Amino acid sequence: MALHIGIDLGTSGIKAVLLEDLARVVAVAAEPVAISRPHVGWSEQDPDLWVATVFTCLDRLAAEAPQEMAAVRGIGLSGQMLAALILDADMRPLRPAMLWNDQRALAECAELLASVPDIGRRTNGTPDPGITAPKLMWLRKHEPALMDRARMLMLTKDYVRLALTGEVATEPSDAGGTQLLDVAAGRWDPALCAAVGWNAASLPPVLDSWAEAGRLKPELLSRWGITGPVAVAAGAGDNMGSTLGAGGARPGDAVLTIGTSGVACIVDAAFHPGPQRAILTSAHVVPRMFLSMGVVMSATASLDWVGQMTGRKVPDLDAEAAAFVAKQGPAVAPIFLPCLTGIRTPLNRPDMTGRIEGLHPGVTPAMLAYATMEGVAFQFADCIAAQREVGVRPERFTVVGGGTRSTLWLRLIATALGEPVGLIQGADMAGPRGAARLAAVAAGAPISVLSEPMSQTSVVAPDARLAEVIAPRREAAREMLNG
Template sequence: MVLHVGIDLGTSGIKAVLIENLSRVIAVAAEPVAVSRPQIGWSEQDPDLWVATVVACLDRLAAAAPREIAAVRGIGLSGQMLAALVLDADLRPLRPAMLWNDQRALAECAELLTLVPDIGRRTNGTPDPGITAPKLMWLRRHEPALMDRARMLMLTKDYVRLALTGEVATEPSDAGGTQLLDVATGCWDRHLCEAVGWDPAHLPPVVDSWAEAGRLKPGLLARWGMAGPVAVAAGAGDNMGSTLGAGGARSGDAVLTIGTSGVACIVDAAFHPGPERAILTSAHVVPGVYLSMGVVMSATASLDWVGQMTGRQVPDLDAEAMAFVTAQGPKTAPVFLPCLTGIRTPLNRPDMTGRITGLHPGVTPAMLAYATMEGVAFQFADCIAAQIEVGARPERLTVVGGGTRSALWLQLLATALARPVRLIEGAAIAGPRGAACLAAVAAGGPVMALQDPVATSRSILPDPALAARLEGRREAMRALA
């Protein structure tokens, strides 16, 4: 019995999974995490809440499975990316962490691009207010006294690992989101740091994602009844951890997440940046490959919005939309560009709002739900088309996320992409499983095990009849942009 713990630190909640042999789930613990929005466009969290929530989750795992928790040999962390958390000389937070969806640093993005015109070719993409570097510039401009005391930059999962082990470190997948790392070399870039006004000496050392980056503190071993030692892996950014956990490890693997936002992650043997198409490109957590990421800013969030507007529950909307398209086809439905929080890939328009055409008195909630799912599927297709333009080569497509509960959404996605998509066993724990895979290597397992496949539960093929019905609707949606 080989046991590891994988922990996924999401924006709104944290999930910890105790896994045997990286396949059988022994116990799961999940807890919500509050987000603070002190002003419109601001998004912050208390980093010590991350730690307290992780500890609470591990307490629950230990209570649920004390015999198994005692045998754990590794812990892995994946976490929300792009945060800006600055620590003082005692490695304590100076302020709440600015999160990936914080939008206050718009002006700093333009300034950074002027200072470093080729930044999109060296880092993970073009400057965006969600990325760490513009946030540091904003803090220097608006909170200079605080920044004078700053002595370390931390990312979400790295701060939690610091609390678990007492060690300071990061790894390339998450560090690539700071725009202070040269992604191709995996090293901090002094020129980029100078442009942002950050001292490179105040950055953590970069180690491999699968490396042991510390061991669980003795007091925590005792708290959870672990025999120890327990290696804590350097870990992963959330998209990389989920991609690995879904079996995306070899060049050509692609993992599409239909979540609150949507992400198309393509494993690539070469570094193919695409800043002109708003593609994010970072190191993956598997040796020798990168991850090309196209982003749909509002996926299931758009369907949630339709539910709020119509007073319907999302499962009911899904069933009604399926009945509508089965009976009538899509031609009477509106065409919806569901970019409620802007467009990233391929247009890089954070200012965009949702657009809809074709409204008439006969439009029903079912039609709006259908148009939303169709619009998100078209946006995924546009993301992947842009990634192919810059050199990524998706060959095997896996779909994960809450949107996979909708058979209609899956069929629309496969048809819009004109490619089969597959579902996998254990999709709901892809993030924690990816983190646990890294923990297994950190605890002494073989690195090549990161490339082990994940079993397919079923595949969805494109529907030629539906494809014919969609002709013209994709171009009508693009015209709205």
Template sequence: MLTIGIDLGTSGIKAVLMEDATRAVAQAVRPVAVSIPQVGWSEQDPDLWVGAVWACLDDLAEAQPDAMAAVAGIGLSGQMLAALVLGPDLRPLRPAMLWNDQRAIAECAELLAAVPDIGSRTNGTPDPGITAPKLLWLARHEPAVMARARMLLLTKDYVRLALTGEVASEATDAGGTQLLDCRSGQWDAGLCAAIGWDPEHLPPLITSWGAAGGLRPALARRWGLRPGTPVAAGAGDNMGSTLGAGGARPGDAVVTVGTSAVACLVDAAFHPGPEVAILTSAHAAPECFLSMGVVMAATAALDWTARIAGTTVADLAARAEAFANTGRIAEAPLFLPCLNGIRTPTNRPGATGQMTGLHPGVDAAMLAYATMEGVALQIESCIMAQQAVGVAVGDVVAVGGGTRSPLWMRLLASALDRPVALPEGADFAGPGGAARLAIAAATGSTDALYIKPPTRAVIDPDPMLAAHLAARKERFQALVRRA
């Protein structure tokens, strides 16, 4: 079955024409600009999302007109936690405040004081990246905007509105607003009251795999698709990528090593962990939750190291690999890669990175190794925190740009002391998850949600690396506690 999976990333949009949600027939990518009006602010014009999706679908239609005519459904996954307020005409009143916008720190403390048990009712402890504190900030600093606001939508939901004309959301993405009771999967009037938001100004909720409208006839003609082609409600990006990597049953673990790193553990029950800054929301598969431990800088940390070393990431990764093979790991510095704060396990948005153990012999290769090691150890810290609140960990799959480094994957397997599988088509995990939801929306069956991609490699723990990590873990954990 042919479907289209659309993944709405922070810096770009990817649309993939997929066969049976596993094989990419064609793909199109468009960048999306991020605006930074002030340090710590991060915004996007929502119509840039729509324009980029339209351009991607134009490309697919030009490249594969016959296949487009056979498309059975469209699915979406997208960046989470945005604050996008619409007026009565369902048009944006201002740019969307993104997941990495940090301006609402004071509002987090205010919200926690107003609702002390919010962390055990919603997806986690208030954080400036989450939607509700942003809405409090807007109420305080842009009251004229909030007086006109009549709807809150999330990234993929706004694009789906443009595709179908229908307003809707679903629990995976809605869980990131802190206006949803995650255990019940329903909007919570008390949480809305705490931030002064009218529950009538929230979209209706359906399942992630349900059809949330059909494609508008004019758009269907533009792209050679069937009018009314079902568009699935979709999922937040972490849930979509987890689904696309084969994580749909309790115990499945998918670690994304991208700009940030997220340990996504599929759970049969709601195990909140606000005290260790775990995010927990509904998963995009029936009767499951997704526990998420977050490392704020992963490949972004290696990008930073490459900049200060004056070289490319590829060159630096090769140097780190060569250094690791010398057996001199004990000479490397120790790096806590929290360049833009720590979420799991200490929830300190203001924390900064730390490099310790510097000496005259430290070179770029050692700094690169320390960066990769620090990210691997911080991912382990996330998973340890998740296990401590009752989340089970089974087979581990890794996706994301960091999986291109053999050393990084050996470090991850050695830190976790368990094999790490690398699936085929890892670059399509997000669109692949969206495509699975599209099949479900088109057929009315959830069977497609449990498709697992083939495995291209399994990385076993490296005894030499494991021994070195065991000697360095306590020092690393001390850095985390002090950050």
């Protein structure tokens, strides 16, 4: 019996899962994490809150399953990507972390692209305000005294691992999101660091994602009743961790995450950058593989917004939208571009805002919910089309994330793609499961563990009749997008 913990650090919440033999879920602990929005377009979090929340989750696992917790031999972390967390010489945060959906560094993106015109083919993609490098430029411009004290750039899960082990490290999947890493080579690029104004010496060492990046501190072994030792893996960016946890390890495996944001992740045996279509391409957490990522900036977050506007809970909106489709059909619903925090793939328009067409007095919350799900499905289809354009070849589709609770949403996505999409058992566990696989290898399991497939429990096929109805609506959405 092998026991490992996978921890997934999401934008709005953190989940820790204790797994036996990487299959049986022994215990789960989850806690929300607050986001600060001090100005329109800004998005920040207190990094010490990440640590405190992880510790709270592990406290709960130890209380719920003390016998199994005692036998844990590995911990893995996957975490929200693209954050800018600046530490001082004592490895303490100098300010809140700027998150992936922070939009303030628009001007710096243009400056960086002008300075390094080929950056999209050397790094993970074209400059975007959500990516780390433009944020560093913004900080240098607007908070210079703070940047003079900066001694380390840290990413979300790496800061938590620092608290667990006392060791500073990162790995290629997450580091690729900084735009300071030569993605094909897997090494920090001194020229890119110079272009951003960051000291290359103030970057953590880059280890393999499955490597042991430290061991759990003795005082934490005691706190959680673990006999030890416990290897803590270098870990993964959240998209790579979820892709791995959903069985995405072979070329052609495509994993769509319907979460706060939406991501279309396609495993690729070659580096196929697509900066012209705002595609992100980073190292995967499986040896010699890359991950092509098309990004929908606002997925379940858009449906949450509709819930806030209408005073409805999201599960109720889903049920009402399904009833609306069955009774009236989608044709009378408004058309919604749910780009509430901009569009990344395929247009790279972080300044774009949501648009609704077809409002009339008869529009109901159910219709708005349907239009939101449809709009997100169209955006996923746009991502996949753009990825195909640059040479990436998706063959098998799996869907994970909170949005998988909606049968209607899955049917819309399958129909918009024109491809069947599969579900796996415990789709909401994909991130922690992927992190736990990395933990197992760090603790001594064979690396072949990373490539073990996941069985699909069900498949949602495209709906031919729905396809006929939404085809003209998709064309109308394209016209709105380009208008």
